[in-house]
Amino acid sequence: MEREVAYRKITELRKELEEHNYKYYVLAQPEISDFDFDMKLRELEKLETEFPEFFDPYSPTQRVGSDISKAFEQVEHRYPMLSLNNAYSEGEITDFDSRIKKLIDEDFEYVCELKFDGSSISLLYEKGKLVRAVTRGDGVKGDDVTSNVRTIRSVPLSLRGDDYPEVFEIRGEIVMPFQVFEELNKQRQEAGEPLFANPRNSAAGTLKMQDPSMVASRKLDAYFYSLMGDNLPADGHYENLKKASEWGFKIMDATQLCRNLDEVFSYLHKWDVERHKVPVATDGVVIKVNSRRLQEELGFTAKSPRWAIAYKFKAESAATVLKSVLYQVGRTGAVTPVANLEPVQIAGTVVKRASLHNADIIKNLDLHLNDTVFVEKGGEIIPKITGVDAGKRHPMAQAVEFIEKCPECGTPLVRNEGEAAYYCPNETGCPPQIKGKMEHFAGRKAMDIDGLGQETIELLYNQGLAKSIADFYLLKKEQLAGLERMGEKSAQRILDGLEESKKAPFERVLFALGIRYVGETVAKKLAKELHSIDYLRLKTKEELTEIDEIGERIAESILDFFSKPEHIEMIEFLKKQGLRFQVSEELLSDRTEKLKGLSIVISGTFEQHSRDELKGLIEQNGGKNAGSISKKTSYVLAGENMGPSKLEKADKLGIPIISEEEFLKMLGDS
Ligand code: IVH
Numbered sequence: 001m002e003r004e005v006a007y008r009k010i011t012e013l014r015k016e017l018e019e020h021n022y023k024y025y026v027l028a029q030p031e032i033s034d035f036d037f038d039m040k041l042r043e044l045e046k047l048e049t050e051f052p053e054f055f056d057p058y059s060p061t062q063r064v065g066s067d068i069s070k071a072f073e074q075v076e077h078r079y080p081m082l083s084l085n086n087a088y089s090e091g092e093i094t095d096f097d098s099r100i101k102k103l104i105d106e107d108f109e110y111v112c113e114l115k116f117d118g119s120s121i122s123l124l125y126e127k128g129k130l131v132r133a134v135t136r137g138d139g140v141k142g143d144d145v146t147s148n149v150r151t152i153r154s155v156p157l158s159l160r161g162d163d164y165p166e167v168f169e170i171r172g173e174i175v176m177p178f179q180v181f182e183e184l185n186k187q188r189q190e191a192g193e194p195l196f197a198n199p200r201n202s203a204a205g206t207l208k209m210q211d212p213s214m215v216a217s218r219k220l221d222a223y224f225y226s227l228m229g230d231n232l233p234a235d236g237h238y239e240n241l242k243k244a245s246e247w248g249f250k251i252m253d254a255t256q257l258c259r260n261l262d263e264v265f266s267y268l269h270k271w272d273v274e275r276h277k278v279p280v281a282t283d284g285v286v287i288k289v290n291s292r293r294l295q296e297e298l299g300f301t302a303k304s305p306r307w308a309i310a311y312k313f314k315a316e317s318a319a320t321v322l323k324s325v326l327y328q329v330g331r332t333g334a335v336t337p338v339a340n341l342e343p344v345q346i347a348g349t350v351v352k353r354a355s356l357h358n359a360d361i362i363k364n365l366d367l368h369l370n371d372t373v374f375v376e377k378g379g380e381i382i383p384k385i386t387g388v389d390a391g392k393r394h395p396m397a398q399a400v401e402f403i404e405k406c407p408e409c410g411t412p413l414v415r416n417e418g419e420a421a422y423y424c425p426n427e428t429g430c431p432p433q434i435k436g437k438m439e440h441f442a443g444r445k446a447m448d449i450d451g452l453g454q455e456t457i458e459l460l461y462n463q464g465l466a467k468s469i470a471d472f473y474l475l476k477k478e479q480l481a482g483l484e485r486m487g488e489k490s491a492q493r494i495l496d497g498l499e500e501s502k503k504a505p506f507e508r509v510l511f512a513l514g515i516r517y518v519g520e521t522v523a524k525k526l527a528k529e530l531h532s533i534d535y536l537r538l539k540t541k542e543e544l545t546e547i548d549e550i551g552e553r554i555a556e557s558i559l560d561f562f563s564k565p566e567h568i569e570m571i572e573f574l575k576k577q578g579l580r581f582q583v584s585e586e587l588l589s590d591r592t593e594k595l596k597g598l599s600i601v602i603s604g605t606f607e608q609h610s611r612d613e614l615k616g617l618i619e620q621n622g623g624k625n626a627g628s629i630s631k632k633t634s635y636v637l638a639g640e641n642m643g644p645s646k647l648e649k650a651d652k653l654g655i656p657i658i659s660e661e662e663f664l665k666m667l668g669d670s
Contacts, residue, residue, distance in 0.1 A: 168229030331436025595623030
């Protein structure tokens with residue numbers, strides 16, 4: 001394709017894709033199918049690879065970042081990020097209103113908004129482009145998490161329209177929708193990783209991850225509620241939010257103007273109920289004086305504005321009866337107690353079960369069977385027992401004692417020092433553990449074996465056809481085809497899936513083995529640092545904990561895994577089947593540490609190599625390829641047509657600029 005034609009096509013696709021992005025993620029009104037979207041995105045990716053000179057960090061293809069940044073840079077907020085005063089009753093709202101009326105004697109309006117329960121963020125836009133995203137931090141300075149925030153689809157990278165101020169900040173809340181949260185916890189449970197307590201913690205945790213591509217996979221969302229800057233379009237906060245929504249920001253539809261206190265109260269009553277229909281966690285309503293001029297007049301106390309208050313919803317709870325305690329055994333052998341309750345309505349849903357988490361919680365609550373217990377929906381998700389009405393207890397009631405033997409296989413349970421959970425140590429003989437490991441191995445994020453879902457594995461196990469991961473690779477077509485509801489076709493699909501799994505990269509195989517605490521991220525990290533299972537096996541605890549993000553708990557679990565002969569046997573067997581236990585040759589060859597500790601930004605177009613090749617060279621030689629220039633940048637690798645703003649920034653920070661030739665010399669191959 002000719003350059004000019006390509007350029008036009010690229011621009012067109014970028015515009016079109018951003019438009020669909022907006023319709024899908026901000027308006028929730030998609031116009032094309034996911035498939036069509038992906039096809040267009042791929043087409044754009046292809047063109048951008050072919051014509052690297054048209055690289056643009058704001059292209060929709062650049063949302064999934066790839067550079068791994070270590071600790072985040074701290075940035076001072078232009079305007080401090082303060083907190084709000086809380087009100088827990090309507091009386092306190094009336095007091096708030098009276099205080100304001102004493103200070104100003106003119107008519108004014110309020111804006112009511114939902115109070116999102118996530119992680120606050122401040123975004124800086126210059127000339128309609130997102131240039132920085134900073135967390136709240138201590139309110140004065142926060143972490144620069146731009147590369148992570150860029151992956152959030154509902155955050156506009158470039159603004160729509162043309163009437164936005166040249167420079168402004170917009171603040172909002174990064175949230176993890178309930179649905180995404182539940183799915184994530186399900187996956188973490190399967191991987192034997194600790195669960196997030198609520199969507200707020202998982203949003204905050206995700207935002208601080210080191211790998212933006214992991215952040216992208218977590219599907220965060222963002223709602224905005226505050227604009228700051230010198231040239232905002234209107235005096236009204238509400239009017240400004242409306243404008244922001246035109247520029248492409250997601251503003252909650254629930255945001256409403258209220259002319260008086262009565263309207264504010266109606267809003268509170270309405271949303272106390274309706275909030276359960278909102279797809280993200282909210283914990284109250286924020287009431288703000290609409291006029292920015294009046295806001296300024298009212299000013300701030302040391303900690304919070306006088307012109308706003310947060311009304312907190314009451315956590316909904318109910319009393320019910322504890323019928324029994326069940327014990328579930330997971331893939332890793334962890335035994336979780338679950339309270340079986342007399343069904344009760346809380347926050348719009350019927351609650352029949354509540355997690356009791358571990359033995360300590362049962363003890364602290366002093367739980368007895370048939371106790372009347374108080375159940376609360378913590379963060380509106382996982383119901384928990386918050387207390388017991390001991391006055392209603394029958395004098396002969398029996399205390400709940402944590403079981404001593406595995407409910408599935410009868411093996412005495414063990415508890416590791418310093419850990420709250422009890423485990424069934426019978427890894428190789430306890431059915432839910434074995435089946436759980438098999439399911440995990442075949443799962444989507446692990447070996448992704450088509451056709452080997454939970455039900456099929458259950459069948460295979462019960463029929464004695466597969467009692468371990470290794471057995472999968474010995475399955476015959478006739479055996480599979482003979483199973484209930486399975487035909488030749490499905491049998492072949494499974495065999496093909498197993499064959500295909502032999503191509504899965506080492507990091508996935510490592511994750512699939514189901515070593516406790518070795519989730520996807522840790523597996524990736526280990527594969528990247530150590531390259532092969534044999535090398536991993538040789539590592540001592542001290543050597544393992546020297547690796548970034550690998551703590552003692554993970555290191556001990558790895559050592560424990562390799563201390564078991566049956567695991568070594570399984571690995572040797574899988575190796576013989578052709579599974580990958582080391583990173584691929586291409587990646588391994590030519591790896592050096594010549595650029596160790598260096599962070600290099602690539603800008604412009606080059607003569608000898610494409611940008612992707614240069615990026616590959618940096619990484620292969622132990623360096624880091626960063627997307628934007630900061631104090632931490634070691635060099636800017638500049639080609640032709642380096643962007644003027646980059647040049648200026650590099651100059652300002654005194655960062656050396658090197659040519660392609662100089663760079664290749666550093667590697668010693670020019
Ligand atoms: S306005 C001067 N509006 O609540 C503070 N905050 O307790 C202006 N929050 O840090 C904040 N939803 O993270 C505002 N609609 C909303 C909000 C909201 C959630 C969070 C925000 C802030 C905290 C204050």
